Amino acid sequence: MSGPSIEAVNLSKRYGSFTALSNLSLKIEGSKCVGFLGPNGAGKTTTLKIFTDMIRASEGKALINGVDVHLNKKQALGSVGALIESPEIYPALTPREALSMIAEIRGLPRAEARKKIEEIVTEVKMNEWLDKKVGKFSKGMKQRINIAAALLSDPEVIMLDEPTTGLDPRGQSEVRDIVKDLKKKNRLVFMSSHLLNEVQEICDEVAMIDHGKLLVYDKLSNVTSRFSGDGSNVVEIELSREIDDQSINKNIASLGGVSSVEKVDSRKIRIHFTGGMQNQESLLQELATMKIGMISFRPTASALEDTYLSLIKDTL
Ligand SMILES: Nc1ncnc2c1ncn2[C@@H]1O[C@H](COP(=O)(O)OP(=O)(O)OP(=O)(O)O)[C@@H](O)[C@H]1O
Ligand SMILES: [Mg+2]
Numbered sequence: 001m002s003g004p005s006i007e008a009v010n011l012s013k014r015y016g017s018f019t020a021l022s023n024l025s026l027k028i029e030g031s032k033c034v035g036f037l038g039p040n041g042a043g044k045t046t047t048l049k050i051f052t053d054m055i056r057a058s059e060g061k062a063l064i065n066g067v068d069v070h071l072n073k074k075q076a077l078g079s080v081g082a083l084i085e086s087p088e089i090y091p092a093l094t095p096r097e098a099l100s101m102i103a104e105i106r107g108l109p110r111a112e113a114r115k116k117i118e119e120i121v122t123e124v125k126m127n128e129w130l131d132k133k134v135g136k137f138s139k140g141m142k143q144r145i146n147i148a149a150a151l152l153s154d155p156e157v158i159m160l161d162e163p164t165t166g167l168d169p170r171g172q173s174e175v176r177d178i179v180k181d182l183k184k185k186n187r188l189v190f191m192s193s194h195l196l197n198e199v200q201e202i203c204d205e206v207a208m209i210d211h212g213k214l215l216v217y218d219k220l221s222n223v224t225s226r227f228s229g230d231g232s233n234v235v236e237i238e239l240s241r242e243i244d245d246q247s248i249n250k251n252i253a254s255l256g257g258v259s260s261v262e263k264v265d266s267r268k269i270r271i272h273f274t275g276g277m278q279n280q281e282s283l284l285q286e287l288a289t290m291k292i293g294m295i296s297f298r299p300t301a302s303a304l305e306d307t308y309l310s311l312i313k314d315t316l
Contacts, residue, residue, distance in 0.1 A: 004079065004156035004188040005029040006051060010060035013046050013212070020046045021212040023060070028190065028205070028217075033183045035199030035206045035220075036192040039312055043212040044192040045084065048161050051190075052082045064157055081150030082159040086143060086166075091135030095121055095145045098134060102149050113152075120151040124178050140171025147178055158182055160191040164198060176202060196304045206304070208311055215311045224303035225276065232259055232272045233280060236300040240293040242266040247292055255286050270300060 103113035257279035
């Protein structure tokens with residue numbers, strides 16, 4: 001099979017007469033980061049808990065790399081690292097001690113654990129803090145250690161439930177950088193979040209749910225363009241210097257596929273264009289040759305927000 005995969009097959013979860021998840025089917029394959037979006041109570045944590053066999057589905061099944069997490073828990077979860085409800089790490093312990101304890105509980109041989117701990121603590125950029133007491137750490141640092149704990153078993157699939165919630169902007173950015181790096185090693189990252197700009201920045205694809213039902217699962221760029229009404233895409237470019245109106249109105253507006261150009265501020269413009277990936281590619285090339293000081297080029301967070309709000313509104 002091609003890379004890691006997770007699959008929900010007709011998953012439903014009921015609490016008494018309340019339906020938290022309703023016939024959810026979703027298959028995600030390959031090493032990528034997928035954002036899992038939906039309003040409070042949509043069923044995100046419920047889905048993640050079923051995938052890690054913390055709770056049982058009322059109907060349907062959850063598969064990791066094709067293996068049923070409930071029928072064959074050990075094998076299925078052997079390839080999963082998860083951070084669902086951030087545990088409090090005992091403040092008197094150092095990351096090395098805390099992670100050694102977790103490794104022991106999970107049955108990792110001691111020598112292997114020792115090596116692995118150094119490796120994962122480096123991966124979450126906490127190697128200089130390996131032997132300092134956790135009690136002195138910021139929330140962001142503690143969360144990075146929690147992510148390290150999820151990496152102990154060298155998982156191919158990583159599930160994170162709102163990994164940056166409760167962190168200050170710096171903590172959020174630290175954790176975001178770590179999550180961005182996670183997918184580099186042939187891993188599938190499935191991450192719930194309420195932060196659309198975060199999903200925009202980190203994720204390749206998005207799955208949205210509401211009232212326990214899947215609304216959409218697609219590539220980020222398709223999700224934002226498919227729901228933008230006229231089928232247009234929007235990218236935002238950032239510049240290192242101010243741009244004049246002539247360059248915007250004449251030079252950029254006349255590029256292939258461009259339908260309109262908005263100036264967000266003196267160093268940021270938003271370009272609406274049609275024609276999908278192909279035009280996006282040539283647009284980026286052309287902008288680069290224009291030497292206008294472009295320092296970033298990305299789909300806008302507002303495009304995802306518009307999509308999110310219109311999809312969620314439809315299910316009210
Ligand atoms: N143990 C439980 N008993 C009864 N209802 C529950 C239980 N756990 C969750 N629910 C309900 O199921 C629904 C889905 O909850 P879930 O925690 O999956 O939502 P969520 O998408 O993670 O929301 P949030 O964004 O607020 O974390 C909610 O309405 C919640 O109240
Ligand atoms: Mg939740």
